[in-house]
Amino acid sequence: MPRCIGLIGYPLRHSVSPHFQQAALDYCGLDIRYELREVEPTGLHDAVNDLRKPQNIGANVTVPHKEAVLPLLDRVDDLAGAVGAVNTVVKDSRLMGFNTDVYGFLQALENEGHFDPQGKRVVVMGAGGAARAVCFALLQRKVMSLAVTNRTFERAGALVDALARYVEGDRRGSHDPKPRVTAFPWQSLSSADTFQGCDLIVHCTTIGMKDTPREGQSPLGLEVIPASVLVYDLVYNPSPTPLLELAQRAGARVLGGLPMLVYQGAASFELWTGREAPIGVMFEKAREILVGETT
Ligand code: NAP
Numbered sequence: 001m002p003r004c005i006g007l008i009g010y011p012l013r014h015s016v017s018p019h020f021q022q023a024a025l026d027y028c029g030l031d032i033r034y035e036l037r038e039v040e041p042t043g044l045h046d047a048v049n050d051l052r053k054p055q056n057i058g059a060n061v062t063v064p065h066k067e068a069v070l071p072l073l074d075r076v077d078d079l080a081g082a083v084g085a086v087n088t089v090v091k092d093s094r095l096m097g098f099n100t101d102v103y104g105f106l107q108a109l110e111n112e113g114h115f116d117p118q119g120k121r122v123v124v125m126g127a128g129g130a131a132r133a134v135c136f137a138l139l140q141r142k143v144m145s146l147a148v149t150n151r152t153f154e155r156a157g158a159l160v161d162a163l164a165r166y167v168e169g170d171r172r173g174s175h176d177p178k179p180r181v182t183a184f185p186w187q188s189l190s191s192a193d194t195f196q197g198c199d200l201i202v203h204c205t206t207i208g209m210k211d212t213p214r215e216g217q218s219p220l221g222l223e224v225i226p227a228s229v230l231v232y233d234l235v236y237n238p239s240p241t242p243l244l245e246l247a248q249r250a251g252a253r254v255l256g257g258l259p260m261l262v263y264q265g266a267a268s269f270e271l272w273t274g275r276e277a278p279i280g281v282m283f284e285k286a287r288e289i290l291v292g293e294t295t
Contacts, residue, residue: 001055002031002032002033002055003031003032003033003055003056003057004032004033004034004035004055004056004057005021005032005033005034005035005056005057005058005059005060005272006034006035006036006037006047006050006051006056006058006059006060007034007035007036007037007059007060007062008037008039008044008047008048008059008060008061008062008065008069009037009038009039009060009061009062009063009064009065010038010039010040010041010063010064010065011038011211011212012036012037012038012062013210013211014209014210014211014237015036015062016236016237016258016261016286016289016290017034017060017062017261017265018034018035018036019285019286019288019289020262020265020281020282020283020285020286020289021034021060021265021268021269021282022034023281023282023284023285024265024266024269024277024278024281024282024285025269025273027278027281028273028275028278030273030275032057032272032273037050037059039065041064041065041068044065044068044069044072045072048069048072048073048089048095049072051089051091051095052091052095056091057090057091057272058088058089058090058091058268058271058272059088059089060087060088060089060265060268061086061087061088061089062087063128063129063206064128064129066085066086066087066128066129066130067084067085067128067129067132069086069089069097070084070085070086070097072095073086073089073095073096073097074094074095074096075094075095075096075097076096076097076098077096077097077098077099079098079099079102079136080097080098080099082136082166083099083101083102083132083133083136084129084132084162085099085101085129085130085132085133086098086099087099087100087101087129087133087264087268088100088267088268088271088272090271090272098268098271099133100264100265100267100268100271101129101130101133101134101260101264102133102136102137102140103263103264103267104259104260104261104262104263104264104265104266104267105133105134105137105234105260105264106137106140106141107259107260107263108232108255108259108260108263109232109255111259112255112259113230113232113253113255115200115230115255116141117138117141117142117143117200118141118142118143119142119143119144120143120144120199120200121143121144121145121147121197121198121199121200122138122143122145122146122147122198122199122200122201122202123147123148123149123194123195123198123200123201123202124138124146124147124148124149124202124204125149125150125189125201125202125203125204125205125219125220126150126203126204126205127148127150127152127155127156127158127159127204128155128204128205130204130234131148131150131159131202131204131205132159132162134202134204134234135148135159135163135181136163136166138202139163139166139167139170139179139181142176142179143179144177144179144180145179145180145181145182146163146179146180146181146182147182147183147184147194147198148160148163148181148182148183148184149183149184149185149186149188149189150183150186150205151186151205153183153185153186156183156184157183159183160181160182160183163181164181167179167181189219189220189224190221190224191224192223192224192226194224195224195225195226195229196226198226198229199228199229199230200229200230200232201220201225201229201230201231201232201247202232202234203219203220203231203232203233203234203235203243204234205219206235207219207235207243208233208235208238208241208242208243209235209237209241210237210238216242217242218241218242218243218245218246219243220243220246220247221246222246222249222250225246225247225250225252226250226252227250227251227252228252229247229252229253230252230253230254230255231243231244231247231252231253231254231255232254232255233254233255233256233257234257234260235256235257236256236257236258236260236261236290237290238290239256239257239258239290239291240254240256241256241257244256258286258287258290259283261286262279262282262283262286263279265277265282266279266282269282
């Protein structure tokens with residue numbers, strides 16, 4: 001019987017991971033199937049318990065379950081625990097949670113976006129599982145300031161509180177300057193003042209994502225996007241997103257979500273299989289599916 005890796009999320013129609021993960025598993029000659037497990041929040045407990053069956057070796061966890069999955073696992077590694085979000089589950093005798101979004105986000109930002117976060121001013125839109133990973137990653141890279149907003153303001157406030165606690169612990173005894181971490185109202189996204197002096201804008205909500213109610217929309221208007229920023233949209237389908245189309249028209253540099261998707265997937269692949277991920281195969285398949293490109 002082939003072994004299985006599940007993708008647990010809802011909805012999953014837009015997902016590209018099954019394509020590039022299966023291509024990587026096949027390329028490495030591994031008899032493992034990467035399977036969709038479309039699960040609404042009420043079914044998450046059962047879906048996680050199902051991973052204990054002998055044929056399962058792990059899973060990816062995606063929207064909207066990355067935070068809710070933590071208490072259902074046997075152990076969570078330190079990084080995923082600090083972030084408060086898990087996107088990868090590995091089963092040995094127990095179910096262990098990891099977060100590879102932090103690695104994927106930074107690899108893409110530095111390798112593909114050619115952006116060094118140290119000393120920079122960043123605006124983050126969103127406060128879900130992906131935003132949590134992004135904010136922790138940026139603090140690890142010593143940004144100067146992090147301003148976070150979310151449709152539900154309380155969630156942005158809770159994230160900023162968690163980030164402030166992390167900064168306190170991390171910088172104890174250090175002479176490095178402390179980053180300024182703040183939450184601001186979602187309504188301020190319509191004002192150009194919000195982005196004055198900003199170097200990087202990261203979008204971590206589902207706005208613009210294919211097959212969602214806000215498909216075709218952008219969280220920002222063209223008029224508020226400074227030409228001097230890098231706009232990084234974690235949404236990878238469609239490619240480019242409405243936000244990135246506007247950012248390009250505003251003269252800004254842009255980075256889409258595809259490289260992060262592939263880098264986080266490569267790190268997950270290595271956790272499940274213990275093998276080096278065939279990153280070129282994964283990029284080629286993801287691009288083929290998303291933009292119809294073949295190299
Ligand atoms: P999540 O935990 O479910 O969080 C969803 C976020 O989207 C929350 O901030 C939520 O705000 C916001 N949101 C949802 N509908 C909205 C609306 N109509 N208007 C304004 N905000 C809205 O999901 P996630 O895991 O953080 O993922 C967020 C996005 O990042 C998804 O599009 C996902 O595909 C993408 N992502 C990409 C990668 C990659 O590798 N490229 C990796 C991870 C995630 P509320 O709190 O107000 O509901």
